[in-house]
Amino acid sequence: MTVAGRYVGQSVRRQEDPRLLTGHGRYVDDIVVPGMLHAAFVRSSVPHGLLRGVDTEAARALPGVAAVLTAAELHPGLHPMWQTMMGQDAPAAPFRPLADADVRYVGDPIALVVVESRYIAEDAAELVVADIEPLPPVLDTSAALGDTASLVHPELGSNLAGELPAAGSPELDAAFASAALVATETFHQHRYACVPMETRGLVAQWDPAGEQLTVWAATQGPHEFRAICGRVLGLPEPRIRVIMGDVGGGFGQKMFPMREEIAVVAATRQLGRPVKWIEDRNENLLGGGHAREEQMTVSVAADDAGHFTGVRVEQLENVGAYPFPGNGSTAMAGSMIFPGPYRIPALSYAARAVYTTTCGRCAYRGPWMMETVAREQMVDLLARRLGMDPLELRRRNVITAEDLPFTTASGMVYETVSPAQTLEQAAELIGYDAFRREQAAERERGRLLGIGLALYIEPSQSFGPLGTDGATVRLEPDGRVALVMGTASHGQSLETTMAQVVAEHLGCDLGDITFVQGDTAYVPYGAGTGGSRSAVVAAGAARQAALALRERIVTLAAAVLEAAPSDLEVASSAVGVRGDPASALPFAKLAGLAYFGHAALPEGAPVALEVTERFKAPPFTFSNACHAATVEVDATTGQVSILRYVVSEDCGVMINPMVVEGQIAGGVLQGIGGVLYEHMVYDGDGNPLTTTFLDYLLPTAAEAPAIEYGHVETASRLPGGAKGMGEGGAIASPPALANAINDALAPLGIHLTRQPMSPAAIVAALTP
Amino acid sequence: MTAPEAGDQVHTATVTLTVNGESRALEVDTRTSLLDLLREHLGLTGSKKGCDHGQCGACTVLIGGRRANACLALAVAHDGAEVTTVEGLADGDALHPLQDAFIRYDAFQCGYCTPGQLCSAAGMLTEGGPSAVTADLTGDPALTPGEIRERMSGNLCRCGAYVNIVRAVTAVSTAGTEP
Ligand code: FES
Ligand code: FES
Numbered sequence: 001m002t003v004a005g006r007y008v009g010q011s012v013r014r015q016e017d018p019r020l021l022t023g024h025g026r027y028v029d030d031i032v033v034p035g036m037l038h039a040a041f042v043r044s045s046v047p048h049g050l051l052r053g054v055d056t057e058a059a060r061a062l063p064g065v066a067a068v069l070t071a072a073e074l075h076p077g078l079h080p081m082w083q084t085m086m087g088q089d090a091p092a093a094p095f096r097p098l099a100d101a102d103v104r105y106v107g108d109p110i111a112l113v114v115v116e117s118r119y120i121a122e123d124a125a126e127l128v129v130a131d132i133e134p135l136p137p138v139l140d141t142s143a144a145l146g147d148t149a150s151l152v153h154p155e156l157g158s159n160l161a162g163e164l165p166a167a168g169s170p171e172l173d174a175a176f177a178s179a180a181l182v183a184t185e186t187f188h189q190h191r192y193a194c195v196p197m198e199t200r201g202l203v204a205q206w207d208p209a210g211e212q213l214t215v216w217a218a219t220q221g222p223h224e225f226r227a228i229c230g231r232v233l234g235l236p237e238p239r240i241r242v243i244m245g246d247v248g249g250g251f252g253q254k255m256f257p258m259r260e261e262i263a264v265v266a267a268t269r270q271l272g273r274p275v276k277w278i279e280d281r282n283e284n285l286l287g288g289g290h291a292r293e294e295q296m297t298v299s300v301a302a303d304d305a306g307h308f309t310g311v312r313v314e315q316l317e318n319v320g321a322y323p324f325p326g327n328g329s330t331a332m333a334g335s336m337i338f339p340g341p342y343r344i345p346a347l348s349y350a351a352r353a354v355y356t357t358t359c360g361r362c363a364y365r366g367p368w369m370m371e372t373v374a375r376e377q378m379v380d381l382l383a384r385r386l387g388m389d390p391l392e393l394r395r396r397n398v399i400t401a402e403d404l405p406f407t408t409a410s411g412m413v414y415e416t417v418s419p420a421q422t423l424e425q426a427a428e429l430i431g432y433d434a435f436r437r438e439q440a441a442e443r444e445r446g447r448l449l450g451i452g453l454a455l456y457i458e459p460s461q462s463f464g465p466l467g468t469d470g471a472t473v474r475l476e477p478d479g480r481v482a483l484v485m486g487t488a489s490h491g492q493s494l495e496t497t498m499a500q501v502v503a504e505h506l507g508c509d510l511g512d513i514t515f516v517q518g519d520t521a522y523v524p525y526g527a528g529t530g531g532s533r534s535a536v537v538a539a540g541a542a543r544q545a546a547l548a549l550r551e552r553i554v555t556l557a558a559a560v561l562e563a564a565p566s567d568l569e570v571a572s573s574a575v576g577v578r579g580d581p582a583s584a585l586p587f588a589k590l591a592g593l594a595y596f597g598h599a600a601l602p603e604g605a606p607v608a609l610e611v612t613e614r615f616k617a618p619p620f621t622f623s624n625a626c627h628a629a630t631v632e633v634d635a636t637t638g639q640v641s642i643l644r645y646v647v648s649e650d651c652g653v654m655i656n657p658m659v660v661e662g663q664i665a666g667g668v669l670q671g672i673g674g675v676l677y678e679h680m681v682y683d684g685d686g687n688p689l690t691t692t693f694l695d696y697l698l699p700t701a702a703e704a705p706a707i708e709y710g711h712v713e714t715a716s717r718l719p720g721g722a723k724g725m726g727e728g729g730a731i732a733s734p735p736a737l738a739n740a741i742n743d744a745l746a747p748l749g750i751h752l753t754r755q756p757m758s759p760a761a762i763v764a765a766l767t768p
Numbered sequence: 769m770t771a772p773e774a775g776d777q778v779h780t781a782t783v784t785l786t787v788n789g790e791s792r793a794l795e796v797d798t799r800t801s802l803l804d805l806l807r808e809h810l811g812l813t814g815s816k817k818g819c820d821h822g823q824c825g826a827c828t829v830l831i832g833g834r835r836a837n838a839c840l841a842l843a844v845a846h847d848g849a850e851v852t853t854v855e856g857l858a859d860g861d862a863l864h865p866l867q868d869a870f871i872r873y874d875a876f877q878c879g880y881c882t883p884g885q886l887c888s889a890a891g892m893l894t895e896g897g898p899s900a901v902t903a904d905l906t907g908d909p910a911l912t913p914g915e916i917r918e919r920m921s922g923n924l925c926r927c928g929a930y931v932n933i934v935r936a937v938t939a940v941s942t943a944g945t946e947p
Pocket of ligand 2: 491
């Protein structure tokens, strides 16, 4: 257990609060640039078809219309697009901002109208007529791989977007051959989506004289946005400035610019005028990127005491037509993380990702989370087959402190995880044994109560391009501190947490720090927020830069005070001789000397009070947690009520417990939404049916349970001891809830393996 | 709906409103929503657009003290109205009690839904009357957390700050600090 510092470990109130509370946040739709035009997209209403022609004449004739651009006008001169994280040669859908010879999903952008006002832009878009000759849609992932299937991307020659072949081993075969029990089940997860309250959007401005592009964007990664603009337009990156202001949530959707954003940037360059595009909600639900929709078949071999001896996994992912990034498959990450919190001696993980004529998949909080969704449901199912309580089965297989360091069957090395402790803490907090007694008594009275657990290991992903981040810490002439970082917040409170880290290690007051983020003209390169990496990589950079600046300030003070640096202490934005408060030199005094009074300084005293550091993280840092939920199912209406929800979390040394709990709550609610309410539905012809909030149901205040938190604090090996945790809430809540629902339904002999577990689905299962 | 043809007339009208205590008169396209009038014509960008269909609450403002979805309100239909937006909640530098409670209870993350949550809560606290979860339909029900959850359920928050929003609103409601 680590002792909390003055700032790190405290639930410091957020620095960004007053601005956001008074209506003075600056989100992309709040940006106005003189002479700005407004863009609207004409989209396909057909899931699949040949684009015979696009009649833009009437739209062009409308007063105020500056341009109507189709692929023929927009695409010439554009260069290939690829995402840094995936690399240039990664398998991916063909790149085209606008539909070319054919349309490949309902919502496929066909033309871009650029107009003086958004109202007229909508009118103009309605006047564009696309002549589409329908082709058979590609909807079912299994059928899509058949010989006679119509092709989503004919140029690729197959609907197979990606494949991870099974890698068996003699050990695995032996485990299955000698198993006391083999259980196999297929779990289905439906399509749901990020749905940030702020949709996607940007304002792009091309300065033809200076050959400079400026983009204000709702993004999670301004540098990646810049890189992609540079690649597609063939511009040097320093000529592009991407500015991210306040961002109204992203959850993965805003990691990478997608086709529409790229089209708008290309249009602004072509037209030489600033263009704004703000996605409307219908577009966001129709074409802003979807997630999940996959199935996973898990076979577990176990001995007669319930110990897992081997697992075989097969995954089938529906990645839609134009997934972002790459081919949209999450199988690589899933295969690495699948063993999770358990001792699984042998594993094989095979996967196929399939293109369909639906909206492309995008990243969503824990994109690879099917591994936990399926694994945790499988544990409960196996427990039922063994006649054992699921808690007991987990206890028999969970990795304990004595097992560490532990290398999983997929090669991940755990050194500082605590799944057994979080399992016990969650069980205790929810009163597991007492609930079992209550459940038995209530069953007698006909009430269907259930309890569900889900354990998982969450990777902070800092491999490859995600592995470093930069921070500049500068003591300004007035003694205040500028913290300039490559990472930027879209709701995770980084303005607060990063400042806490710097205040702690620099020795300044928190209120002295101003956080500068999200503008590629000023901030060091950053890979963006995603992969639960900020607490690890960005905080590492902030800490490293703060410590380096502290050393310089101490050296300067030592020269001025004629004292040994080791005799000095730094606190509350001042440096003095330890035990002699009267000697303390405020930062403002030292800064004044360095910037203006340097002539009087002794030889060698440092005057550069600005430090930029890059922190390089190990590829993975693991946090872990256990979720426990109790529910009641109404057998008549199929309604699920969540009675209690407990999360025991170990994310190492917490920078700010309040922020950690806020992240958990947000993720859990997204998982609850996924299991019970949210469903992106396509009909049998490939038409999306849920493109408003009347049809796509987000959880509201009325559905949000109070979460009870437990914290286990196992420091990671990183300086600072932190671990990332931003995604876990959304990873473990679906299986915890599914397990609780199935536990409630157990007396009826029902076990659901498909989400969503909506009232309709439950009633259907209950109806013989 | 038929799309307009080239040459169609855009109809405009003059609208006079009192916004956050200031009288404003302006000429707008008659199709202009109150939300677009506030954001685009008056530069009051605090009210947010989350759906433009009356389904998310991000655009909630107070019209004559009652909460309303500004995206669904046609500006011309509210000629003469008194409108309060999130920018008008604080009294100078003194935050509105709800704003203060939102800080104390960590009632938001990205802040996009927050202006609507605040205006909605401010209106809700003075509304009275029964809601869908009120058991006794006679008289004014107490604003229990359950009532507040129901009454705030028109304001979506994808960051999932609901529990803390309800705590913040409950604190203000029970402190009796609301006018
Ligand atoms: S923007 Fe008005 S309710 Fe959503
Ligand atoms: S705080 Fe982000 S949507 Fe509510």
